[in-house]
Amino acid sequence: MKRSLKFIQPLILILLIGGLYGFAEHRHKNRKLTDIKVSFTETENLYVTEEVVNKLLIQSNDSVSSIDKETLDLNRVEAMLNDHDMIENAEVFLTLDGKLKATVSQRKPIGRVAGNSSFYLDRNGEIMPLSEYYSARVPLMFGFDGSTVAEVYGIVSYVQNDDFLRKHITGITRLNAEAYALELRENDFQVYFGDTTKIDLKFNNFKAFYKKATKDKKLNTYKKVNLQFGDQVVCTKK
Structure with a gap:
């Protein structure tokens, strides 16, 4: 009986950790975006404003808080920014605390x-x-x-x-x-x-x-x- 418990306890621990990890991952993916942060790589004159970039980042005219991390397509968002006439390159990523960040390089x-x-x-x-x-x-x-x-x-x-x-x-x-x-x-x-x-x-x-x-x-x-x-x-x- 004691020998069986030695095998069962580690198995239960592994299953418990796996379950907690899966639950945390699920919550992370489904967490709503709480904020948008736009930064420009050069602090020179703005040929495209932060407001314009913000509007491009918000997909389907939804508010930021209604966008689901699971459904957000970062590649599509980046492509949308890179198609703008004043943007040379844009990188978009998510932070762990639910913020959408975009680093933008303007054309010069x-x-x-x-x-x-x-x-x-x-x-x-x-x-x-x-x-x-x-x-x-x-x-x-x-x-x-x-x-x-x-x-x-x-x-x-x-x-x-x-x-x-x-x-x-x-x-x-x-x-x-x-x-x-x-x-x-x-x-x-x-x-x-x-x-x-x-x-x-x-x-x-x-x-x-x-x-x-x-x-x-x-x-x-x-x-x-x-x-x-x-x-x-x-x-x-x-």
């Missing part, structure tokens, strides 16, 4: 096409619509449309990632399929960039020229600065 514009149609070029080289909540301070792009804007992604991206160029360059104009010009914030001379080859060399030459001309107080004596030759900067005086 690096240039704005101005003309008959207006839109952004984002940091991934894709077309991004304007936001109703915030207007980005990025270089204006003239003479472009949806079919040509990708031509200068390399130039615009380089400007965005360089502190000096981002401070001084305010615009880029498409002269033709192989020639582009840059506009400066504080100077009235035109910077003829040429085509999209040797971007690094051209900009390094320009920065060296600009600093030297500033030191010599000669910036206002030029009407055109030509970078197309790559290995040199050719200036035309007024």
